[in-house]
Amino acid sequence: MTTRVEAADGPLMSIAAVQRDSGLSKDTLRVWERRYGFPAPLRDEHDERLYPSSQVAKLILLRRLIDAGHRPGKIVDLSAEELAGLMRDLGREPQGVSPEAREVLKRLEAYDAERLRGFLAGLVVRSGLRAFATEIGPALAEAVGAAWSRGELEIHQEHLFTEQFIAVLRSAISAVLGAATSRAHPRVLLGTFPQEPHALGLLMAETMFVLEGCACVSLGVQTPVSEIAAAARAHGADILALSFSAIVPASQAQSGLAELRAIAPKRAEIWAGGACAGLRPQPGVLVFRSLSDIGPAVAAWRSRNSGAGAPA
Amino acid sequence: MTTRVEAADGPLMSIAAVQRDSGLSKDTLRVWERRYGFPAPLRDEHDERLYPSSQVAKLILLRRLIDAGHRPGKIVDLSAEELAGLMRDLGREPQGVSPEAREVLKRLEAYDAERLRGFLAGLVVRSGLRAFATEIGPALAEAVGAAWSRGELEIHQEHLFTEQFIAVLRSAISAVLGAATSRAHPRVLLGTFPQEPHALGLLMAETMFVLEGCACVSLGVQTPVSEIAAAARAHGADILALSFSAIVPASQAQSGLAELRAIAPKRAEIWAGGACAGLRPQPGVLVFRSLSDIGPAVAAWRSRNSGAGAPA
């Protein structure tokens, strides 16, 4: 009755394509349809679901709001306008963005990659790499994320920011690396679990370790737990540093850490950190709330292990 | 009857964890069990599958062989030894590896990240960035991939190689970038589809465009098709460059390209390339078989569009 004809509002997508673009699993898409009546895809001649892009757009919006703490049942029936309103409330900054963040957002809106990169590089030079990696950089990343949830930026602009940020951090790291550190201690192995595709947190952590003069090896993102343990043996790592962004469910982070602790060499400490909310310490696993804690922790490690290469 | 007791050979994994580590979908895991009798996971008290790590290891091996062209039904019943034999046949290099590749493999086996990076950086300096990005680099990547299929390297060593390779390429790119290119033409937007997490091919392509003096903006990996189109408008892109590794099913690459062609600005050309086997040209989409074709293609673009900023 009230169902307006929605066909022909753009291409129709299969459930697999919607899973890709929305990040909601096929199971979830089907169970929402059963429970809430949304999404309500069309069907092809073989009864397979075909999602109009308007519904996909709403699903993506719902996904963002759920990640931010809303519950599916409460918001699934809201209209597109109401959802947009929630998004705006969400990204409202606590106490105004910094002038640096304003500048970054301006560059992103103009889609000016080159100046954005120059600006970020300038920030590193002016404030120093340490302050950039611990304070300024994370604040910028958060401001960009917030602007995105407010709907002021599109995903591709966030991608653009991430790319430039990574480029700037990488080149700063290799500049610091000039002073060789291969025989330094502690030997740090960095990585993320397979669920975690975000390289930015990992790179900021690497920056901190490099600044402390540690011997760093990064495995990059999405390394299976068993491989991290194997790499730890091969590298003779003293510390395994794992990065978790907010998208990783705390439960998965915890169980992954427990598994890693079980199979990693005993002499290697496990240090975990990142924006993931429910991250808690467990036996043999340290949790870092802030990147600036890494420096003191490395110093503490060194005084603990000052006797020899191997701990007591 | 012949089922040996396999419990307690390491931690047991849920179907979701196996999907992560093996890359086989839950649906596939269940249907293989039904059809071939493998895998044959244990069950917990709620009848949920629990995979012993020996079976997961075999699944990962099967996955690699299938990616390389074997058929599931033919190899699923083979023993671990027979599968290992197939892997070795697979990775047999056509005509011996280069001395450079030997050096790289040696460094990887010793897990010596720092020297590996130094060696790669030295190669760039000695042979020049162009030769490195088109010839030497891809050959090294292939040699590492082959060594991995032969079972001589572990995944974490491949990760390590990729990390160092990316670091070296990035710093070379930013060195070239010193000469500002923001107002240069063509304006190139680079990215990959959501199915494609590999950054390396994209980075090599970016290197080529930067060397040609194009104004490059990379969105990084895994950008949804609709966002690539939106970014193309914002950036005023002349060329959209998409990278596809072998893991992307050709069908998905083709349909994604068709969709992109439909929604991207008409004035933007679409250039696709990479190791993906079934990649074929389609109306409005050029396919590049080799990175070294990029240079001439850019020159051709320039002579086509020499009149004004906008094409005819």
Next chain:
DNA sequence: TCCGCTATTTGTCCTAGACAAATATGCATG
């Protein structure tokens, strides 16, 4: 205000059948 218990919500897992898409095979033709 904080903690612990119970109720509700929500995502994931289950089965087994169906069929599309991808690949292989057989056969005819140049």
Next chain:
DNA sequence: CATGCATATTTGTCTAGGACAAATAGCGGA
């Protein structure tokens, strides 16, 4: 002998609704 095409097989993804664990909210008491 190679090449193209039609048919057969293999393989992955989709379907349904029920079940239940895990996550979260709400309530009551200290």
